[in-house]
Amino acid sequence: MPAYFNFAIKRLWQFVLVVFIGINIAYVITHVTPIDPVEQSISAVTSFGNTSPEAIADMRRSLQELYGLKGDWIEQYISFWRRILQADFGPSLSAFPAPVTSLIARALPWTFGLLAFTTLVSWSVGNLLGALAGYYRNNRSLKFFGVLAMALHPVPYYIVALSLMIVFGFIWPVLPITGGSAMDVQQGWNWQFVASVFHHSVLPALSLIMIGIGSWFLGMRSLVSNIITEDYVVYAEIGGVAQSRMMGSYIIRNALAPQVTGLAMSLGGIFNGAVITEKIFGYPGLGTLLVDGVYAGDYGLVLGVTSIAIIGVSLSVLVIDLIYPLIDPRVQVAS
């Protein structure tokens, strides 16, 4: 146990280091963007009319002060870390003065709900069918599913998404193609809103599952195909172990270890958002927020979303590393 404790402390320290380096890289990248948020704001503000050039010069000075862009880069960097440690990413420059944290808090549940659900469904169904296909290699339905998965897997995501949108939004218009919920339905824990969210998530979820399921299916099928040729499985078969026990305890359990790692990585990646899905289906979420922030030169917003993504991925890897020795007896912590 002391060995495990030391291992956990070491991994925790590595986690902190990775997050620190990651956020610093994000800070540098966002601050070398050639997009000037002040010019973006001036353009938006002056689009209304014939603002005089003197007024624009005045406005430029005001905006630099308002956005905290005055002062040298050391002052800005220290102020940035001071805020980060208080979980404050400052105000969004493109939605001033709304705090970045409030924009992320609004977008995150949509992204998390959609991607966590689709990742778990793709993972469960893909692995289950993959395991069955690897074990029952002569089953025609599973063979057909294998062909389908292999055919769908390389199709670019946006083609699948657009096809679904055209089929269910235009040719047979039975599903909504935009938004996270219906218009004029107040958000809250009421049946109308929940049903509406479910209804609106069908197409984005279906598109993600259709593409996501294939890789899990193919990976699991090949893992199982290898495992069933192992000596201990052949021996168990000869020994008359029941098929269900063989599948559960001898095959799937052993094949699942790398898939669980993959799942953890995918769940961590949720915090990157799903830019293409959100754009195509007009679904609210972190991906759209990130892209909008990049185009507007909104440092705070981009840093906020990327920091969340860095922490999400690093944390999921940390959790997997910490629980691996506990779930897989073959993995030992060096004493």
Place this chain on the structure above:
Amino acid sequence: MRRLYTAFLATVMALSLVTLFSKNVEAQGIPQNIPRKELLILENPEGTIKNAGWFNIWAINAGSQSNGLQQAALDTLWYIDPEKGIDGAWDNSLAADKPIYNADFTEMRVKLRKGIFWSDGVEFTSADVKATVDIQIKNPNMRFSAVLRNNVASVDAPDAETVIFKLHKPNSRFHTNFTVRWGAIWILPKHVFDKVEDPTKFDFNKPVSLSAYTLHSFDPDGKWYIWQLREDWQRTSLGRYGKPGPKYLAYVDPGPPEKRVIAQLNHELDVIHDIAPEGMFTLAKQSKSTKAWFKGFPYGHPDPTLAGVIFNTQNEHLKNRDVRWALALMIDIRAVTMAAYRGAATISAIPVPPTGIHPDAYHKPLEAWVKDFEIDTGKSKHKPYDPNVSKQIADMLRPSMGDQIPKDDKEIKDSFGLGWWKTNLEAATELLERAGYRKQANQWMTPDGKPFTVRLMVEGDLRPVMTRAGTMIVQQWKQAGIDARVDVAQGTLLTRRSAGDFDAFIGWSVETWGGHQDLSYFMDSWHSAFLAEPGKPQPLRNWQRWSHPELDGIIEKIRKIGFDDPKGIELGHDYVKLVTREMPFIPLMAYNVFTAMDHTYWTGFPTSDNPYANPVTNWGNSRYMFVKLKPAN
């Protein structure tokens, strides 16, 4: 195995059935609790609004403006329609009459309408106008603070219907700050803002409205906003024109272009703000109920914005007028309109948008001058204007578009514009040679012996139509021997445009009222006093960083005359002649906006035959559409 498989299939089927039949087929992208026949659904071109619950338009760059806030809920002193307006392009909105200036334009007096009320029942008075100015001057970080601080010395409200602005210096166009083209300085409710400690941090949610609609509900995720007609709509400035047709307005983010087309084909989006030409052609072909500004080709509404090739005239090679003209003469405008708008463009050879009142004020009166305009290359003389270009474009389109292309000469000119410059490589060669350039093989070399390179900046997929125009021009310049390159700026365009980090770009520096002949809207900022040094940020709109003593003279004369003074048109003609001679930017065409209007639920939308308003949904002027719309049978 079989049981597991059957259970899996049963689950999938059950989920599919629940999903497909859990809602009505009709109830897709429309409000659930509002009768469709009372609702007008319009596109909010700002898309998804990040801080949706922010309605304080007087704060800098905070919430949405085009979500119905400036079209349906706010009001100000005057409007100028880019077209003909309901009762003329000029509309006294909250003001009872036009502005009255003193002799030296240092004071502006405004008489206000009586009987206008805010949606919470408080009467609108001159105190609101005064507060609009005072609060923004007192708080320097508000949206219109800089404009007001730079202009207004003091503002007085001697009685409830009178406002007197005293200005720091003469400004014959001060009223235009309170005149809606696309937007303007909107009047804020004093009785609300008086109670606010810091107006820059006040969200103004729920907004108190001054126009005919008030907020009904909105999506906290910023996808939609619904506005409801006020019961006391007669007590607003719009009430003069009768009861607005739609009881509800929904401003929505319908998503990318293909979804806008699907939504309108499904009759779930009555007005598309703008769409690619191909989307417009699809709608015209597939939907009997969709109509646009023109009843046929070229469909789109020409905005009073003139797209062109804007040179950075501080660039060593582009300082020379001969070089700029040579580049203009290498262009075949027919191919450019085909590439950009698939031919659905309204071209202009002169530096004024070919829309609204301008063809009658500028294009037609000056056509004789343009026809006679001569370029003397030193070796030969050329008359570059071709008055038949629009007819040639129409003829090129006829085989593919058939009867949609007008045949009548006047209709062709109204739709496609008048003439443009002929491609003339011989004249271009002579002009470049006079400027010291030499051609080696098929490559033009600069006077210092280097390849003549021009990077043409385009916005990329953020503005595909203009990007296609730029790509075609680069191709034509390359064919003529220029080392031309497309420079895709994407989101950096605004920053680079301001910094002068370009050789040339596709964009606009000419925007006008459209419905009024005055050109100071853009031209005043072209005065040499505002010209930035190379590398320093250039204030809008003189992106070409060009100045000329003659232009300064024109601008200074315009400043000294009234807004409606007919001399303004004469000075505008002088501007056209000067810019045509100097060619600091190459005018191409109006920025056509393909606003598609579905007549399934509503009729009476503005069109070129009934041009009472600009249908483009984000313009403040689009409010006049509401009073003209009638439910379709």
